[in-house]
Amino acid sequence: MLLCRFINSNKNKFKPKCIYTLFDTHVSHKAKILLRFHSQKRLEEAYKLIKTKCQSKKLPKDVNPKAVFACNELDLKEVKVYGFDYDYTLACYKPSLDYLLYNLGRETLIEQFKYPQEIASLEYKPGFAVRGLHYDIEKGVLLKLDSFLQIQFGSVYKGLTPLSNEEVLQLYKNRIIPIAYVEGPHRNASLTLQEPSSKMVQLADLFSVPEMGLICNVADYFERNHIDYHPEILFRDIKNSIRNSHPIMHKIVAQNVSEYIEYNEKLKPFFDRLVNANKKLFLVTNSPYGFVNKGMEFMVGRNWKEYFDVLIVQARKPKFFTDISRPIRVFDEQSGTHIWDRVVKLEKGTIYYEGTVKQLQELTGWRGHQVLYFGDHPYSDLADHEIATLNNPEFKKNANWLQMLTQLIEDHQDCEDPDEQRILARWMAERDKIRNDIKYVFNEQFGSVFRTYHNPTYFSRRLFRFADIYTSNITNLLHYSVNHTFYPRRGVMPHEYISYFV
Incomplete structure (x- = not known):
């Protein structure tokens, strides 16, 4: 139903205010101006x-800022076991780590992958990227998608240059990206460097923020200097450069912990509270033991391992959660090597290596709602x-x-x-x-x-x-x-x- 306001004219007639042009033959020029006014x-x-x-x-x-936000109903009375990731969950890093990773990746790109020496002058741009973006390894653009796989106009970049709405539509023909282009033919497949199952890779890890910065800086250098390059090769080379830089990063951070890790005085009281409430604690991290040990000693103290019932390092997530079979092994803290013995039970104080979540469940009996794991770090x-x-x-x-x-x-x-x-x-x-x-x-x-x-x-x-x-x-x-x-x-x-x- 259309409802319109009416105006009383000299002839005592009524007329819809918004559609006076339908009655042009009956309305004077002066009346039109008045109506328009x-x-x-x-x-x-x-x-x-x-x-x-x-x-x-x-x-x-x-x-x-100290609130806890619920996506689903969660009753902590049911939670008997608390699990933690390390990076960006227990250990929150300072911005200095982004600079370190970027610089190490840039050096590796030049020394190992023989990229032009000139890129050594490309400085890290803090605040350029946010995590959760997608990199189109076919078209060489960094972009932001919403939950309906729609491109957010104004947030599509080739190198350091934003693309106009028209340029985006020329590239993709549509604002909505097909799900197979984003997630691949198998939606649950992990988007790994070795086996990308789609045309796009989501850069969701906070370690990927300096990686995105390096991708965009180098791509911008190539574009400005009219150097032909392959977007997927660039992505893979930078991904490998950052990954190959991690062992060096681990050593540097371990030697200068306070320069890179935020000290959290509440972490030890938090662990004490959980243990005093008879909760079990475990740690599953992709980082190596020596690196984790230095950070935890800094934040919690030398006896930090006493809080945890199970400790697993170099877990190779997400494969830790997706692989069906990958043996869990013992890590010898003294020699720094892995022991070949079969693991038939998980003991407190022992450091474990790799494995799968299935083995963790079978060896501990921890399942379902009784386990609360803190990871994926949106913190x-x-x-x-x-x-x-x-x-x-x-x-x-x-x-x-x-x-x-x-x-x-x-x-x-x-x-x-x-x-x-x-x-x-x-x-x-x-x-x-x-x-x-x-x-x-x-x-x-x-x-x-x-x-x-x-x-x-x-x-x-x-x-x-x-x-x-x-x-x-x-x-x-x-x-x-x-x-x-x-x-x-x-x-x-x-x-x-x-x-x-x-």
């Missing part, structure tokens, strides 16, 4: 009204920037105004008068500016790790799919009882929005 004035008054309403709105409460993303940005008053004002301006546009978009369309175009331009302003405060190139303009990112979808809870630091659990239940909040569907928020 009233129509424009109506939009301007609607804008002022909604702007005033927005300015009078109370800003949302701050997000507690640093939340702690470093995301929550602080959400709590910024200017961000809140912009977010409120974006919602209300969008509603204003939607409510008034159907009038076809040219002057009204110019006003609507001005509103649309303002909306675009606010959306970009909100994006830029997270990251100028790619925006928030967790969302595009209005959808969760592809990275968020995976996080919410696999995580029961997430937080900015695992020691935030000290603010909750070991018997606490986390309840997810009711999500709002598009058809529920009006009844919930207006």
